Amino acid sequence: xxxxxxxxxxxxxxxxxxxxxxxxxxxxxxxxxxxxxxxxxxxxxxxxxxxxxxxxxxxxxxxxxxxxxxxxxxxxxxxxxxxxxxxxxxxxxxxxxxxxxxxxxxxxxxxxxxxxxxxxxxxxxxxxxxxxxxxxxxxxxxxxxxxxxxxxxxxxxxxxxxxxxxxxxxxxxxxxxxxxxxxxxxxxxxxxxxxxxxxxxxxxxxxxxxxxxxxxxxxxxxxxxxxxxxxxxxxxx
Numbered sequence: 001x002x003x004x005x006x007x008x009x010x011x012x013x014x015x016x017x018x019x020x021x022x023x024x025x026x027x028x029x030x031x032x033x034x035x036x037x038x039x040x041x042x043x044x045x046x047x048x049x050x051x052x053x054x055x056x057x058x059x060x061x062x063x064x065x066x067x068x069x070x071x072x073x074x075x076x077x078x079x080x081x082x083x084x085x086x087x088x089x090x091x092x093x094x095x096x097x098x099x100x101x102x103x104x105x106x107x108x109x110x111x112x113x114x115x116x117x118x119x120x121x122x123x124x125x126x127x128x129x130x131x132x133x134x135x136x137x138x139x140x141x142x143x144x145x146x147x148x149x150x151x152x153x154x155x156x157x158x159x160x161x162x163x164x165x166x167x168x169x170x171x172x173x174x175x176x177x178x179x180x181x182x183x184x185x186x187x188x189x190x191x192x193x194x195x196x197x198x199x200x201x202x203x204x205x206x207x208x209x210x211x212x213x214x215x216x217x218x219x220x221x222x223x224x225x226x227x228x229x230x231x232x233x234x235x236x237x
Contacts, residue, residue: 007174011225014056015218018049022214032086032206040086046214047079050221057225068224070110074103078217093197094146100190101150104157107220111179117163124162128155131191138198147194154190158183161220175223182219189213 025046030039054062054072062068081099084092132151139147161183164176189212196205 007222007225011222014053015049015222018046018053018218021045021049025210025214035086035090040083043086044079044082047075047082047217050075050217051079053221054224065224067110067112070106071221071224074106074110075217075221077103077106094142097146097150101153104150104153107183108153108157108160110224111157111160111164113160115163115166117159120162121159124155124159128152131194135194135198143198147198150190154187158187175225178219179223182216182223185212185216185219189216 025042028042030036030042032039051072054068054075057068062072077099081096081103084096084099086092088096128151132148135147135151136144161179165180166176189209192202192205192209192212196202196209202208
């Protein structure tokens, strides 16, 4: 298993543009009440940097690692989702929801179905069910069904990421932990969005949403770096 210190030394420099772009977003903190192409660019810039992060490992790397290609594709759809959500008050929220639904399908496929870990699936299924039950009274129209489907997809993605972490017999890798933590943060971010939009205002919601979202995407992108080792571990399981 690769040491986290080695990972920081080898991958840290490639993530510097991402951290700078994230700082730019939080420093500028452009108002959401005045959506523009510039605000969309600033919001998407950290995700663009994660594209570059994966591409920096070479076309050959992406060509031989299907998990990395799927995560890159997920990041592309994420950027589209981010752009749509800039204009969510103008009727593009469902478009953003669709883009992120595709993202979760791609991430789930990247994480794979082995090991199955039904216990983790039951826990995530229970959390997803409770979340939808709490949101349901506040939903109306097509969102009654769209939100339910979306929760199912992100819950499935979370299950596949968490299932990959096998703490017994020292079979886990730092990339599996990265994917797991990234998926959990993604779920926290999206649940905060849902509660804030449909239920009641969440204090500092934008800060919580964006901080957990950018961290989630970074961790998921980072999990692709050693996806060859992760795929081998899954096959052994």
